[in-house]
Amino acid sequence: MSKKTITFKILRQDGPNQQSYWETFVIPYLPNSNVISCLMDIQKNPINSEGKKVRPVVWECNCLEEVCGTCTMVINGKTRQSCSALIDKLMQPITLQPLSKFPVVRDLAVDRSRMFEALKRVKAWVPMDGYHDLGPGDKILPDHQGVAYKLSECMTCGCCVEACPQYSRDNDFLGAAAISQARLFNMHPTGKLIANERLDSLMDDGGIAACGNAQNCVEVCPKSIPLTESIAEMGRQSSKRFWKTLFQI
Amino acid sequence: MAKQRTIVVGGGLAGLAATMKIAEQGMSVLLVSFLPVKRSHSVCAQGGINGAVNIKGEGDSPEIHFYDTVKGGDFLGHQPLCKDMCYHAPFIIYLLDRMGVPFNRTSEGNLDFRRFGGTLHHRTAFSGATTGQQLLYALDEQVRRYEVEGLVEKIEWHEYLGAVQDADGKCVGAVIQNLRTGDIRAERGDAVVLATGGPGVVYGRSTNSVVCTGTATTSAYLQGAKYGNGEFIQIHPTAVPGRDKLRLMSESARGEGGRVWVPRKANDQRNPKEILAEERLYFLEEKYPRFGNLVPRDVGAREIYDICVNQGLGIHGDMKVYLDLTHHSREFLDRRLGGILEIYEKFTGVDPREEPMEIFPAVHYSMGGIWTDYTRTADGFIDHQSPRNQMTSMEGLYAAGEADYQYHGANRLGANSLLSCIYTGLMMGPGIVNYIKNQKESADDLPSSLFDQAQQQWQEKFNNIKKMNGTENPYKLHAELSETMMSNVLIVRDNARLAATVAKIDEYDERWKEVECVDTSDWTNPVPSFVNQLYNMIQLSKVIAKGALLRDEFRGAHYKPEFEINQPSDFKPESFPEYTKLKAEGGLKENSFKPDHLKYMRLYEESNEKWLKSSIATFNGKGPDINYEAVDTSLIQPRPRKYD
Numbered sequence: 005m006s007k008k009t010i011t012f013k014i015l016r017q018d019g020p021n022q023q024s025y026w027e028t029f030v031i032p033y034l035p036n037s038n039v040i041s042c043l044m045d046i047q048k049n050p051i052n053s054e055g056k057k058v059r060p061v062v063w064e065c066n067c068l069e070e071v072c073g074t075c076t077m078v079i080n081g082k083t084r085q086s087c088s089a090l091i092d093k094l095m096q097p098i099t100l101q102p103l104s105k106f107p108v109v110r111d112l113a114v115d116r117s118r119m120f121e122a123l124k125r126v127k128a129w130v131p132m133d134g135y136h137d138l139g140p141g142d143k144i145l146p147d148h149q150g151v152a153y154k155l156s157e158c159m160t161c162g163c164c165v166e167a168c169p170q171y172s173r174d175n176d177f178l179g180a181a182a183i184s185q186a187r188l189f190n191m192h193p194t195g196k197l198i199a200n201e202r203l204d205s206l207m208d209d210g211g212i213a214a215c216g217n218a219q220n221c222v223e224v225c226p227k228s229i230p231l232t233e234s235i236a237e238m239g240r241q242s243s244k245r246f247w248k249t250l251f252q253i
Numbered sequence: 254m255a256k257q258r259t260i261v262v263g264g265g266l267a268g269l270a271a272t273m274k275i276a277e278q279g280m281s282v283l284l285v286s287f288l289p290v291k292r293s294h295s296v297c298a299q300g301g302i303n304g305a306v307n308i309k310g311e312g313d314s315p316e317i318h319f320y321d322t323v324k325g326g327d328f329l330g331h332q333p334l335c336k337d338m339c340y341h342a343p344f345i346i347y348l349l350d351r352m353g354v355p356f357n358r359t360s361e362g363n364l365d366f367r368r369f370g371g372t373l374h375h376r377t378a379f380s381g382a383t384t385g386q387q388l389l390y391a392l393d394e395q396v397r398r399y400e401v402e403g404l405v406e407k408i409e410w411h412e413y414l415g416a417v418q419d420a421d422g423k424c425v426g427a428v429i430q431n432l433r434t435g436d437i438r439a440e441r442g443d444a445v446v447l448a449t450g451g452p453g454v455v456y457g458r459s460t461n462s463v464v465c466t467g468t469a470t471t472s473a474y475l476q477g478a479k480y481g482n483g484e485f486i487q488i489h490p491t492a493v494p495g496r497d498k499l500r501l502m503s504e505s506a507r508g509e510g511g512r513v514w515v516p517r518k519a520n521d522q523r524n525p526k527e528i529l530a531e532e533r534l535y536f537l538e539e540k541y542p543r544f545g546n547l548v549p550r551d552v553g554a555r556e557i558y559d560i561c562v563n564q565g566l567g568i569h570g571d572m573k574v575y576l577d578l579t580h581h582s583r584e585f586l587d588r589r590l591g592g593i594l595e596i597y598e599k600f601t602g603v604d605p606r607e608e609p610m611e612i613f614p615a616v617h618y619s620m621g622g623i624w625t626d627y628t629r630t631a632d633g634f635i636d637h638q639s640p641r642n643q644m645t646s647m648e649g650l651y652a653a654g655e656a657d658y659q660y661h662g663a664n665r666l667g668a669n670s671l672l673s674c675i676y677t678g679l680m681m682g683p684g685i686v687n688y689i690k691n692q693k694e695s696a697d698d699l700p701s702s703l704f705d706q707a708q709q710q711w712q713e714k715f716n717n718i719k720k721m722n723g724t725e726n727p728y729k730l731h732a733e734l735s736e737t738m739m740s741n742v743l744i745v746r747d748n749a750r751l752a753a754t755v756a757k758i759d760e761y762d763e764r765w766k767e768v769e770c771v772d773t774s775d776w777t778n779p780v781p782s783f784v785n786q787l788y789n790m791i792q793l794s795k796v797i798a799k800g801a802l803l804r805d806e807f808r809g810a811h812y813k814p815e816f817e818i819n820q821p822s823d824f825k826p827e828s829f830p831e832y833t834k835l836k837a838e839g840g841l842k843e844n845s846f847k848p849d850h851l852k853y854m855r856l857y858e859e860s861n862e863k864w865l866k867s868s869i870a871t872f873n874g875k876g877p878d879i880n881y882e883a884v885d886t887s888l889i890q891p892r893p894r895k896y897d
Contacts, residue, residue: 040497041495048729060772062777065463066293066294067462068462068463068497068500069600070599072294072296073292074288088599120291128397130394138348144358149355150588157383195353
């Protein structure tokens with residue numbers, strides 16, 4: 005295989021209700037490239053493989069070190085961050101597609117607002133008395149911190165829901181990321197004060213019952229968050245609440 | 254009076270801290286962000302946040318933190334602000350703890366602290382090696398709570414273009430652009446906060462995120478706000494080279510015992526693990542026995558530059574040195590540094606738990622930024638009720654976080670940036686609410702013509718940008734600008750090259766007029782926005798380069814060898830206060846100190862009289878006029894720095 009050039013096949017779309025189309029770009033190979041550095045090269049010289057000058061490809065990115073979650077796309081059929089997709093490790097031609105579970109904004113940029121709305125539904129925060137000086141929080145043992153930290157690394161990037169067979173554009177499933185955040189806050193010493201409110205959202209339509217246990221989410225999570233463990237744990241907490249509520253009536 | 258509100262621009266730590274503090278007081282906030290706030294650049298901060306909680310019983314205190322901070326900044330920081338920040342730091346860490354930040358813990362369940370640069374104490378609270386991400390998420394969650402309650406309206410995918418000013422020049426709103434529709438509109442706001450971060454993208458590849466163009470603060474400067482200490486750009490000693498970005502390798506790697514070294518023999522081609530201990534030059538440990546690998550960043554970056562460029566000892570002759578953690582167990586490294594080691598491995602293919610990392614210095618942070626004000630109390634703290642706090646020289650326009658300029662002087666200490674972001678955001682809240690309550694009329698009561706006019710001005714500007722049909726690709730022109738800045742306004746600075754750079758930037762300014770707007774479509778088109786950002790980056794480069802050219806001294810990150818005053822190796826910094834005291838009392842004699850010490854102190858004093866000042870840039874219609882303002886150094890007397 006010649007290493008002189010890199011070939012990209014990019015699924016483009018001019019706007020939300022437009023027809024999508026494939027466009028091919030062949031750019032010079034440079035060592036240590038990743039998908040984003042190549043998209044930047046295309047920006048500097050936006051000419052497609054037919055030699056036609058076109059509009060530069062639109063995509064989203066920010067931190068470029070796989071910690072902000074912005075640049076998720078489908079690369080060679082796999083959902084992942086484009087910053088950490090190193091060219092030397094990818095088969096060519098490299099196909100780039102927008103995430104399929106969200107409305108396309110333009111080209112590779114999609115609208116993931118639904119994921120942030122899901123965080124509101126599960127009340128993913130710690131209720132507080134105020135931001136004035138109230139001294140330190142509770143003591144927390146290192147093992148507990150280790151579990152919380154892992155869950156807290158979720159960057160709302162969308163990989164888990166892109167890979168999920170139950171999450172679709174026409175339902176309202178919360179998705180693994182939000183369920184896992186509910187677990188994170190239910191284990192926090194003050195976060196758990198509104199644990200039942202979170203469980204009620206999880207037991208509502210589009211909640212935890214919508215999970216089909218395909219386990220794709222945990223496979224694709226770039227931060228190796230134990231998402232299936234989180235779903236199982238929240239399932240347990242929800243059933244407990246269900247039976248408790250039932251017998252109170 | 255109609256309803257009043259604050260507009261906060263920027264959803265990083267400073268912007269979110271300001272938003273939640275203002276909302277807590279019942280005041281509405283319109284939060285404007287380029288990206289979903291959870292994706293802001295604050296996520297990139299790795300190592301931790303400083304606060305003298307003294308968990309290790311080392312006798313640490315906020316006063317020592319304060320001293321380390323102003324010494325680290327080579328005494329150019331504004332002392333009442335630095336003091337107030339350091340005294341509030343333990344409270345801020347406790348607040349974050351209560352918010353649910355999963356800070357690492359000691360075996361007893363207390364917050365754990367680690368070492369960082371420029372101090373001898375364990376003062377840095379941390380959450381693995383993704384502390385910035387964890388802090389940002391905690392603040393994001395609090396703001397989401399207020400959003401649900403209806404006190405905060407968050408609009409993402411919008412860019413700040415400029416301030417709306419009334420007839421007296423007071424800021425009464427902001428012009429923003431919807432990055433999807435391209436629509437430009439003027440929002441009314443009784444106060445506007447710029448919490449828009451730093452300008453690393455001016456240098457092209459840096460440790461900064463793509464959005465860190467400094468456009469918003471530069472826009473304020475172009476509208477007449479003063480810009481302070483622009484020339485002070487921090488170069489982080491340890492980053493990982495990349496084509497699109499120079500990825501940060503956190504100072505916490507050294508805080509946890511990471512050792513920096515090069516082979517003693519130039520161009521040694523062996524695998525680093527085959528090089529024996531006695532064949533390795535641990536140059537920071539040798540030269541700085543007290544601080545070792547944890548010297549402040551300006552010192553570390555200069556030493557790496559010296560080893561690689563002047564002594565030719567960089568790895569394989571390149572501008573790279575080893576950062577070695579291989580003496581620690583995998584378990585220890587994963588628990589305390591996991592995030593950054595995974596990133597290193599992902600991007601380089603090398604496991605840093607097994608092989609020493611190859612790192613080099615990269616542009617990281619701007620100590621300078623928009624000039625902001627404050628009100629001090631008699632005992633040297635800050636009056637938190639004062640509307641002057643964090644207000645720019647444009648009334649009603651505020652700045653916070655990396656966008657401001659007074660906290661870090663000539664060089665910021667590691668883990669003080671997360672602190673200053675959250676501190677400024679929280680501290681300014683009460684003053685802003687007071688400012689708004691004191692207004693005679695609300696922005697909502699002002700005639701709409703004022704806002705229509707501002708909107709139209711920007712609409713016209715963008716119409717013109719879209720019509721630009723020259724020969725310059727804006728992304729290529731940016732690459733040239735950043736190459737020039739990177740080559741000439743970095744670690745070692747020289748007047749002849751700086752003068753040439755200033756002239757070169759003027760050429761870029763001319764060439765900008767020849768830009769082609771390579772995409773003129775209306776929907777989600779980032780090109781017109783980038784063309785505008787590029788214009789602002791060119792203007793800000795002038796501030797940085799001219800400020801560097803005019804400042805004829807060596808202070809912190811601003812190193813001009815030509816003006817370096819050589820410190821005698823046996824000199825003690827405490828001699829300087831003695832010298833000034835003797836001098837003031839009339840008791841100074843030629844034999845009061847060793848002759849070379851006396852000579853050194855006289856030169857140091859003379860240089861400080863001239864240069865211990867903030868440089869203040871104001872836009873004159875073409876470029877910056879630069880003047881100098883006094884710094885409040887009344888709490889800790891400035892003295893020569895020493896870390897060996």
